Amino acid sequence: MTLPPxxxxxxxxxxxxxxxxxxxxPGAGRRLGFSLGFSRGFSLALPFAPRRRRVIEALRDVSFTIAPHTITGLIGPNGAGKSTLIKILSGILRPSAGHVRIGGLIPWADRIRHVGRIGVVFGQRSQLWWDLPVDGGFALLRDIYRVPPDAYRVRRARLVETLRLEGILDQPVRQxxxxxxxxAELAAALLHAPPLLILDEPTIGLDAPSKLAVRAFIHDLNRQEGxxxxxxxxxxxxxxxxxRRVIVIGHGRVLADSPFETLxxxxxxxxxxxxxxxxxxxxIALPDGVTRLSDGEGVLELDFDPARVPAADLVRxxxxxxxRLADISIVRPSIEDVISRFYERHGAAE
Structure with missing residues (x-):
């Protein structure tokens, strides 16, 4: 059966x-008391403070639309509301207000049908059974999602080959x-061929080769299967x-929604x-728009705004x-610098 986009x-x-x-x-604010009578002529007064509560607004008036067959990044500092949003989109939480539709379904109201159409990977949690071999966990998920046997065999074989799981299928997940x-978690989330994959910190703690492998798989999955x-x-x-697109969350609100290059x-x-x-x-007499960062040992570092001073003019x-000019390199600010500056500008820094 083909699932809707x-x-x-x-x-x-x-x-x-x-x-x-x-x-x-103790002693602050209003105190209530009551008496317990144990015997005639004797009572015990106990202070009582009513339980106080406060409201945390995790999300406030968040709106966006994500087209099918795309990869969208959701970023923000700790406490920005990202995890709450992911849990609502996954059908785990019910919002206080607002509307969500994914493939025509309301996640928390149509939860059984909805979870059959999504795959979710939480980098710090496992959906596989800790003491079972990986392949045993796959078989259980096959039954939970009611994947037809022929479709399961084809899907499992492809995921095992692509994600290089042949050597670990008989190992318990804890090992x-x-x-x-x-x-293995990526494969488990995709055994039922969901049209939507939600990834929460999928590369946390991974070494460089593993990160590159996970990124390549996600890119190919989007390109080949949509x-x-x-x-x-x-x-x-x-x-x-x-x-290609980044949604920045801060203080429970959408602070930016644009291609990363625009950000x-x-x-x-x-x-x-x-x-x-x-x-x-x-x-060297530097024009406006160029700042000298360092100068010594035969190396000159400059910061410049290409909108005011084109790189070619500065090189000339x-x-x-x-x-005697020996070498020149020009670099853009790192993505970490860009995001850190954005957080500082919007008061959303961690």
Whole structure:
């Protein structure tokens, strides 16, 4: 059976929690009392402070639409509301207000049908059974999702080959390395061929080769099968490698929703130029829009705004300065610098 494409529509979504507030110190505020009579002429008065609660607004008026067959990054500092949003989209939580439809279904109201159409991987939690071999966990998920035997055999074989799971199928999950477990978790989430894959920190704690393997798999899954992917992570290299679009959450609100290159251009558009000279750095009169960062040992570092001073003009200026120019490199700000600056600008830094 072909499942409908995973179009995500979120409108004015809000979620608040009531939590117990810290108790008042003794003697502070109003105190209530009552008496317990133990015998004639004797009573015991006990102070009583009513339990205080406060409201935490995890999400406030969040709206966005994600088209099918795309990869979207969901980022934000700790406590921004990302996990709450993921749990609502997964059908685990019910919002306080607002509307969500994924593939035409309301996640929390149509939960049984909805979970059959999504795959979810939480980087710090396992959906496989800890003491069972990996293949035993796959078989249980096959029965839970009612995957037809022929379709399961084809799907399992493809995932085992693509994710290089042949050597660990008979191992208990508790004996796997973190990288092996994450590859197995990805396969487990995709055995029923869901049109939507939700990934919450899928590369947390992985070494560099394992991260590259997971990123390559997600990219190929989206390109070859058209799977819609929603990715939340603190690893900005995951976002840069996979997501064309970035939704930034902070203080429970959407702070930005754009292609990452647009976010970079509007947040931190400067470039850094490093010029190496054979010998000392010659005296150079720098135009407006160029800042000298360091100067010494034959190396000159400059920060410049390409909108005001084109890189080619700056290179010509250095070449004509009279020194022996040996090498030049120009780099853009790292994605970490861009996101950190954005958080600072919006008061959302961790």
């Amino acid at each position: 995973a179009r995500i529509v979120v409108e004015d979504l809000s979620k608040s929690y009531r939590i117990a507030a810290p108790a008042r110190p 796997l390395s973190l990288g092996q477990r994450m590859r 799977t819609t992917v929603l990715l939340t992570t603190h690893d900005m290299h995951d976002i840069e490698a996979l997501a 970079r251009a509007t947040t931190l558009s400067g470039r850094r130029l490093v010029a190496s000279f054979d010998g000392t750095v010659p005296p 200026l250095l070449d004509a300065a009279g020194g």
